[in-house]
Amino acid sequence: MDTHGPTDTSDTTPVDLLIRHAHIITMDDAGTRIPDGAVAIAGNRISHVGPDADVATKIVAARTIDARGGPLHPGLVETHLHASFQSIRGVHLEDTIEDDILDAFYLPWFDVVTSEEEGSACLLASLEMIRNGTTCFMEAGTVLDTEAAASAARTVGIRAVLGDPFIWDRPASVVQGKASLETARRTERPRVQRAPQDLEDALAVLGGELRRNEDPEALVTGHIAVNGLGTASEALLVEAKRVARAAGVTLDMHHAYSPADTAADRDRYGRDPLIHLAELGILDSHTTLAHANHLTDVEADLVVETGVNLAWAPAASMLWGHGGTLHGRHAEIWRRGGNIGLGSDSANWSNDFDLFKQAMLALLTARDVHQDRTYLVADDVLRMATRGGARAVGLEDRIGSIEVGKKADLVLHTLDRPELRPVTDMVRNLVHAARSKSVRTVVVDGRVVLDDGVFPHLDEPALLARIDERAQAMLRRMGQQALPDPMPGRR
Ligand SMILES: [Zn+2]
Numbered sequence: 001m002d003t004h005g006p007t008d009t010s011d012t013t014p015v016d017l018l019i020r021h022a023h024i025i026t027m028d029d030a031g032t033r034i035p036d037g038a039v040a041i042a043g044n045r046i047s048h049v050g051p052d053a054d055v056a057t058k059i060v061a062a063r064t065i066d067a068r069g070g071p072l073h074p075g076l077v078e079t080h081l082h083a084s085f086q087s088i089r090g091v092h093l094e095d096t097i098e099d100d101i102l103d104a105f106y107l108p109w110f111d112v113v114t115s116e117e118e119g120s121a122c123l124l125a126s127l128e129m130i131r132n133g134t135t136c137f138m139e140a141g142t143v144l145d146t147e148a149a150a151s152a153a154r155t156v157g158i159r160a161v162l163g164d165p166f167i168w169d170r171p172a173s174v175v176q177g178k179a180s181l182e183t184a185r186r187t188e189r190p191r192v193q194r195a196p197q198d199l200e201d202a203l204a205v206l207g208g209e210l211r212r213n214e215d216p217e218a219l220v221t222g223h224i225a226v227n228g229l230g231t232a233s234e235a236l237l238v239e240a241k242r243v244a245r246a247a248g249v250t251l252d253m254h255h256a257y258s259p260a261d262t263a264a265d266r267d268r269y270g271r272d273p274l275i276h277l278a279e280l281g282i283l284d285s286h287t288t289l290a291h292a293n294h295l296t297d298v299e300a301d302l303v304v305e306t307g308v309n310l311a312w313a314p315a316a317s318m319l320w321g322h323g324g325t326l327h328g329r330h331a332e333i334w335r336r337g338g339n340i341g342l343g344s345d346s347a348n349w350s351n352d353f354d355l356f357k358q359a360m361l362a363l364l365t366a367r368d369v370h371q372d373r374t375y376l377v378a379d380d381v382l383r384m385a386t387r388g389g390a391r392a393v394g395l396e397d398r399i400g401s402i403e404v405g406k407k408a409d410l411v412l413h414t415l416d417r418p419e420l421r422p423v424t425d426m427v428r429n430l431v432h433a434a435r436s437k438s439v440r441t442v443v444v445d446g447r448v449v450l451d452d453g454v455f456p457h458l459d460e461p462a463l464l465a466r467i468d469e470r471a472q473a474m475l476r477r478m479g480q481q482a483l484p485d486p487m488p489g490r491r
Helices: 052-058 084-090 100-111 114-133 147-156 172-179 181-186 199-205 210-215 234-249 258-267 273-278 297-306 316-318 330-335 357-368 377-391 426-438 462-477
Strands: 002-004 013-025 033-042 045-051 059-066 071-074 076-081 134-139 158-163 220-228 251-254 287-291 309-312 341-342 408-415 437-446 447-450
Touching: 002 330, 013 045, 013 408, 013 426, 033 052, 045 052, 052 234, 071 377, 076 158, 076 341, 076 357, 076 377, 084 114, 084 147, 084 462, 114 147, 114 341, 114 437, 114 447, 114 462, 134 220, 134 377, 134 437, 147 158, 147 220, 158 210, 158 287, 199 408, 210 220, 210 234, 210 316, 220 234, 220 408, 234 251, 251 273, 273 297, 297 330, 309 330, 316 341, 316 357, 316 426, 330 341, 330 357, 330 377, 330 462, 341 357, 341 377, 357 377, 377 426, 426 437, 447 462
Parallel strands: 013 059, 013 071, 076 134, 134 158, 158 220, 220 251, 251 287, 287 309, 309 341
Antiparallel strands: 002 059, 013 033, 033 045, 071 408, 408 437, 437 447
16 A cells, blocks of 8 residues: 555654555664564655654655565665666677677677667666666776766666776777787777777776766766776776775776686786785775686685675676686685675676576575585675675665665565565575565665656656667667577577
């Protein structure tokens, strides 16, 4: 039941939104859960949290949502994502070779895609994330027109942390270790025309997105994203960290994604890559390394000691067969007190933006690799997706838990899904059974952006049709089409 307007105005505090009769999973330090709880929201912040009987009598709300016993948790935080790739989802064949498409597809694609198309893809990504319970994402710095991304995020109402486009100063093809720096310099390879070409270009762009942080209440903020994987000189890395530190924001970069790029970094630096980054002063609790699938013992120790965050994107490694979940140290580092957030990476590197999927993969692969049922439990991965993510994107003081004073980024699930019945332990049932299927209502920054399964502020079917049309036209312009797969199943 959903009611508008006050029922009893005597001796009460006015608020904008009241969610009653929810099973609240607060994700506070104590892991508090409130079985029949209420959350009140004034403006964009949480004003009251507690048992329904206590909270509901104290306030009068402009709108009340009856959760009817459904679980309510903090919005999930996406820590590694390329939002604009969403319009090229599903274009690669099952036998496509990853190294080949970087030169042959992605770099030329950046010269073809328009701002309107980037915005369209970011809309698609944002709609998908909200539907799956994600209320905030940190973009990895590969949207060329960040204003298009910001506008898309605001249209859908999702919190976004954007990075300057392509902070790199070395040939892009060094990525994946497929070419040495010398070879890459000698060889004519595609360059992204609108991206920086050298250190001077990169420094001219660096820090531009931080202008968004001048408004402390902004829905779209900025951080420093460095592409990484061999594409940044030491001078650029050091300067990027200096700028991030001065602004109090996260420095985010790809690191040790595949065995090949990790080996290339090791050759280049002549030692474990993370030791080198530590010597450069890059590693601290305001730096987030995306992937970090291949770490030595010493490097795993460094992650724990320095507090550097890892954005674990299990599907991205599994989809391309890089062994990240077999060799990754993420679960071990989490158990040792290090911080882990979860990431979906991109279309064609995990294909959907559903952090519940990443949470499930994290838990299952950790248990399987360690042959230990308790290695990660449901609460661990939900915490990675909320508190862990909030810390990794530099917003833990504002989001990541349901506590008074924090921004109201909330996800309410419906019990009207078979996967959440019978009503037993809500966290186990969410992680192991329902995941994003039961997401019903999503609040971001105090605003109801998904209301009982419907986007109240936009026409989703019309928007999806337009996004699809634009993507098809773009692919035709590139001479690309999504071909049926030449690899049938093996039976
Ligand atoms: Zn990435």
